[in-house]
Amino acid sequence: MSRAFVNEDAGADRPDLPELPVPPGPNIVTPRGLAALHAQIARRQLDLAALKDRPDRLDKLPEAAAERDLRWLEARLKAAVVIDxxxxxxxxxxxxxxxxxxxxxxxxxxxxxxxxxxxxxxxxxxxxxxxxxxxxxxxxxxxxxxxxxxxxxxxxxxxxxxxxxx
CATH class of the missing domain: 3.10.50.30 (Transcription elongation factor, GreA/GreB, C-terminal domain)
Incomplete structure (x- = not known):
């Protein structure tokens, strides 16, 4: 097959990044730790919005990484158990x-x-x-x-x- 018919960019729209491992069980946190987790999520959401607003979005890897980080942070928040x-x-x-x-x-x-x-x-x-x-x-x-x-x-x-x- 001729190389002219091969789409070397196939799948470039969605880079495959390995998921960050989420530890099993509850995520025990202090109230300060819970606030920090909320702040990290807010910062990463702002990062993702800025990445999506870029005029040149050919490189999708930064967006994929931000989305992956948000999934991990949200899983940690969902598992959070606050001990005051x-x-x-x-x-x-x-x-x-x-x-x-x-x-x-x-x-x-x-x-x-x-x-x-x-x-x-x-x-x-x-x-x-x-x-x-x-x-x-x-x-x-x-x-x-x-x-x-x-x-x-x-x-x-x-x-x-x-x-x-x-």
């Missing part, structure tokens, strides 16, 4: 609370246990399924927990449990 830590009594480490720990050198660090989508290591916000959060959950002030890190275990003393900043 304001009701916690601060007697033990729980989801949404800030916990300050002291390492063997006496350095104190405060971590906040938040939903998976809210986790941010640079802000010391950790997901509840992380090894550190699993070690901290349920502990009380004065308890020593062992954080099993890849570089080796470390003992941390719970110094303070508080409500996180909004």
């Amino acid at each position: 830590p304001a009701g916690h009594d601060l007697s033990e480490v729980a989801f949404g609370l800030a916990v300050t720990v002291s390492d063997p050198d006496g350095r104190e660090t405060t971590y906040e246990i938040v939903g998976e989508d809210e986790a941010d290591a640079t802000r010391h916000r950790i997901a509840p399924n992380s090894p550190l959060a699993r070690a901290l959950l349920g502990a009380q002030v004065g308890d020593v927990v062992t954080w099993k890190r890849p570089s080796g275990p470390i003992d941390l003393e719970i110094v303070r449990i508080a409500h996180a900043d909004p």
